[in-house]
Amino acid sequence: MFRLIKLIGSSTILFVEELGRFTDFLYQVIKSIFSRPFGGRDLIKQLEFIGARSMSIIILSGLFTGMVLALLFYSVLTRLGSVDLMGSAVGLSLIQELGPVMAAIMVIARVGSSTCAEIAIMRNEQQFDALTCMAVNPYRFVMVPRFLAAIISVPLLTAIFNVVGIFGGYIVGVYLKGLSGTLYLQNLIDKIGWEELRMSVIKSFVFAVIFIWISMAKGFFVHFEKGVSGAEAVSLVTTKAVVASAIAMLFADYISNSFLI
């Protein structure tokens, strides 16, 4: 019993310490956005890495998600006699929920893991020490381009995911199940307004902040991991970053749904 209490106590202390470090990290990153010189070239490089290079997986996953949704809704709506609502059902599910969540999960898997590993290796190879000694702010130089690229790219990738998903639903509904294409699109346009689109953008923005923050901070503080070092520590923080980002993103999804719906 005493051992359990001790374990809970020490875990709580570690969690609070980490939360403090992470909060300060986010504050430093946001503060550094406004410092000079602004790394335009690095931002473009990160936009290419986070945004452009994620397009293929976003398009593929969006297409299949939309197709699966259409199959599921076709089965349910046919039984209820409301198959005309297919367009809005697929569209609303994607735009309000699945689009932001699935796009974020894809980006976490591709970008979160590599960003965390890269930053952790930079830490291990004293690259942050070198920047500090050169009087170069590591937050501005390394973190800010990644942070800005993520919050610009993820909402755009989510929008692409939504559009491709709706198109996937259209393929299944119209070409495979024989629904009217005009009805599918008309129903979609009727039911989806600015409110739904706004929700999608806000969610994807919040998810982007969460995943890039956790991924960068986990890598940056790799030397605080107890009992591990070198390659093992990099592997450990990368796994932790992906898991923590996904869980925090789903938690934020619940919170934002509570406020926005």
Next chain:
Amino acid sequence: MSSLDSALIEVNQLDASYGDRQVLKDINLTVNKGEILVIMGGSGSGKSTLLKNMLGLMKPAAGEILINSMDINSVNKSELLKLRRTMGVAFQGGALLSSMSVGDNIKLPLRQHTDLDENTISIMTRLKLELMNLAGFEDLMPSELSGGMLKRAGLARAVIMDPKILFFDEPSAGLDPVTSVELDQLILELRKAMNMTIIVVTHELESAFTIADRIAVLFDGEVVITGTVDEIKNCTDERVINLINRSPRKVQIDGEKYLSRLTKGAK
């Protein structure tokens, strides 16, 4: 040494620790303007920790470090940044940014801190690369360089702003004897050409004896002796003699403790 007598760096009563483990105990050290001071010691003696403290990368548990009469741990941020621009640091493995080419790494301080145009920056970079025998390597990525080249590229970046103080961590570690000697010569040439104050951390005796004006020997987190090469060679302290003669440490084994360590956890 006669023109070098004013202290540029002062380490006063410095203590440093990692958690509960004290690594540096009451370190007192002075580095004079224009001299090459070598901090020497075996593995685990605390020399890298001392360097980290001198660079302001680690907060000491007690004591102060004055550079240009400024305490680097209490000076305000903008003063510290200004001070750092007058210092160059060559890290053990080069610490080049892996996502940038060698040339971009060396150009980085100039691009960040000066308004020089790209042509001037490129010429200055090539000058330093020539000095380090790395001409023609500027477009390569750090992963394409050997250990010795990485160190020299790191040194080129460290001196690109013509710093007044240069810190060099383990210049000879992991290098073949010829490259090691070349680096030693380079350090001497840098001091001669740029009149830098240089602090070198090393465990290589030959290198230390070749380049040092003075040597500080660290043992178990304490400075055993600070003196010229001859003073170190003539030192009568057993620990320094062992270090110079490369004699293994004589560890007194407590029989009971030894047995308990071996049988720990056995049933």
